[in-house]
Amino acid sequence: MSLKKFFEPESIAVVGASKTPGKVGNTVVKNLKETFNGEIFPVNPKHDDINGLKCYSSVNEINKVPDNVVIAVPAKIANKVVEQCVGIGVPTITMLTSGYEEIGEEGEELHEELEKTIKDSETRMIGPNCLGIWVGDSGVDSMFLPGYKMNSPLKGNIALISQSGAVGSAVIDKASSIGVGISKFVSYGNQIDVSETDLLEFLEKDEKTDAVAVYMEGVKNGRKFLEKVKNISKKMPVIVLKSGKTDKGSKAAESHTGSLAGNYKVYRGAFKQAGVVEAECNKELLDYSKTLSKSKKPEGNRVAIVTNGGGFGVLSTDTIEKTELEIAELSDETVKELEKNMKDYGNVSNPLDLIGDAKPQEYRQAMETFVNADEVDMLLCISLVQTEQMDTTFIDVLEDIKHNSDKPVVGSILGGDYSKLHRDYLEKNGVPMFEYPEKAVEALEKLHNYYKWREERS
Amino acid sequence: MSLKKFFEPESIAVVGASKTPGKVGNTVVKNLKETFNGEIFPVNPKHDDINGLKCYSSVNEINKVPDNVVIAVPAKIANKVVEQCVGIGVPTITMLTSGYEEIGEEGEELHEELEKTIKDSETRMIGPNCLGIWVGDSGVDSMFLPGYKMNSPLKGNIALISQSGAVGSAVIDKASSIGVGISKFVSYGNQIDVSETDLLEFLEKDEKTDAVAVYMEGVKNGRKFLEKVKNISKKMPVIVLKSGKTDKGSKAAESHTGSLAGNYKVYRGAFKQAGVVEAECNKELLDYSKTLSKSKKPEGNRVAIVTNGGGFGVLSTDTIEKTELEIAELSDETVKELEKNMKDYGNVSNPLDLIGDAKPQEYRQAMETFVNADEVDMLLCISLVQTEQMDTTFIDVLEDIKHNSDKPVVGSILGGDYSKLHRDYLEKNGVPMFEYPEKAVEALEKLHNYYKWREERS
Known part of the structure; x- marks a missing residue:
């Protein structure tokens, strides 16, 4: 059965609803009351x-039969509630309750x-042992972290699915x-029914999503997932961050989500084959997701850099030389064009150093030349906005x-609060x-x- | 002659002082008026x-003869001013003026x-082509970035010296x-007189400094610097971030500061020999500086981890396994001690997952046990403070x-504004x-x- 009613329900029941501040059900x-426009049915005898x-x-x-039931009561009672839900034909259950296989034998x-x-029912379940779901458009929010401690998620075009609720929620908070905006967030926990693969299948057809970010420890069915x-x-x-890569990390994963992390070397190869963009930490997961969800296809690997701080140009050049990218070699035409607007005391080269007294208009002229130059495939704009x-x-x-x-353009601004205002505003408005x-x-x-991978496959 | 009067002058003259907002001399x-308690002499005919x-x-x-003269007039005039300063015996000049060797032939x-x-005088000079000096204690501030665009630097125990003014100022702003607090910041520019080595020599005896962070492109006298x-x-x-490591990066450095970046492979080996802590980017420069300036010597390489989000434990374990560190193997005694305070549904292991409902008091008990355990040399405390x-x-x-x-303790908190409040407060109060x-x-x-390097040398 479709997962749609997890994400676009008309009504949600909350079993374990509570009057006590701090309780999950509270x-x-x-x-939900703050964001969800459908009907809400608290359940508590x-x-x-x-x-x-x-x-x-x-x-x-x-x-009526709620489209989605959020369950937040202890495991023993929770199992009975699930039976009731199945009995009345509830299509989807978001099971926050923990205390199952992740705690070992007892669970x-x-x-x-x-x-x-x-398994014997038509009901679909996300969880147990999960942190819930957040959906920008429908206002579904079954996450049980208090609003005043979390930045309200922004609506965007990245779907984030996470096996760990803590990791996932910290990442969307950041x-x-x-x-950086999110289309949907799912903490999928023990995946007793709905797996990461099912979620990917749903997101594949989701019009609001342009990139999927995944934090996973173990995969339920590796072959199916990779396909x-x-x-x-x-x-x-x-974009995938797979943890439990080392022996000890894998052991830690087992005691965390009860999942087998598997042999990472095998994953690594398979990920590459499958076009997965691998992240090594959550910072990279965010960096790559925002860049790939907001950027057009680059036609090649040649980068032009513009800056008002020469040191930043040197640093980026070093990094480019370590990657599969190249510093674009400027054509005579481009050099001539850039020289037109250059100050006497400036040098035209790539990286292009507009020097500390550069004005935004000089940036505009330089960047226009670069995005129109045949020898440039991507543009990195670095600015010390503090001048x-x-x-x-x-x-x-x-x-x-x-x-x-038509070319990918990204920006870099380093500094404190004032520079952060620039970065965040630009990020919100579509510039990575x-x-x-x-x-x-x-x-x-x-x-x-x-995109090179995609081209080779098409 | 000593560099002391750059950092602790009783009087500062500003040549090129201006009434026009936005001008360097303004x-x-x-x-200076805002932070410096000594005499200020604006100079402008x-x-x-x-x-x-x-x-x-x-x-x-x-x-009187000012202890320090800040020069912010065009190069041609600046040279005359320097002659005047030398003539009256000014001990130190901070030369902001650019337009010297970094612009090529003309300069x-x-x-x-x-x-x-x-060279023929007793006067010492920092610069030219630099962004000035900032000193927490004496209130010296010859940086010409407007205060409303920069976070006021915090007083701390890290000295930062930077060949690039833009990079240096962006880093202290961040x-x-x-x-993260700073004892002294020096943008040393073209180092016509005072070199990075001279600055290190001065900082070696500086009581306010516990770690030195360096951003450099080329070194003036490699052998002397390394010694x-x-x-x-x-x-x-x-802690050193050396840029211009690659051929193209080195070329970019030449056109930036006019300095030869040299063969990086040679540097790399020499840095290691000399006990330099190398950073690969400015983020690492900050991360390592704050950790090393605030931490005691670890007795070994065994790390204990405590968290309320299992996923973070898995991620850190993976990282530890990739480094020269080890996950501490807990002794029976430690396990027993930890079990005393553990919930029925928790498992004692390292990483120690206190689970999503953990309270600060549980953290305290666990961390006290860890810092008292013989098999633990360092402690990493990870917290999802949003619960x-x-x-x-x-x-x-x-x-x-x-x-x-007596053991190094560092913290990790991921998230948005609320979590940032925790991080920044703790950082300010001495926890990396x-x-x-x-x-x-x-x-x-x-x-x-x-510290391993230090031990081998002692």
């Missing part, structure tokens, strides 16, 4: 109403019982604090160039932004390699 | 006063002239926005453990803090390797 109802909403003693009491019996109930990824990668990038001459029109300049060019230029180069390499 | 006077200060027509007119003549004037670094490294860590249970007492807990332990746990592990490895 936070979920509070969060002890109360008549919760948070101004009529409260039901069980899912059976609700006058295994409950796990088997739950698995049987679900993402939204730097202007699916290979298919999707032909349409949109899938007197860099007024805020720089933001419009970079935004313009990015959106009116970085603090450190080296990281921008690394993301451009991934972008280039991804 | 920003420097404004910044066109004005009688600037910013409420009596303005002089030349340095000769001032009724070379002026460079030679300037060099001759300085540093202060994340709670000096080797000496200092026996007392305090020197309901993690109240702000966590901050006191981590601070306490760090400051009352990271967003991504992988980066914390990498910094611990550098810490371990640095």
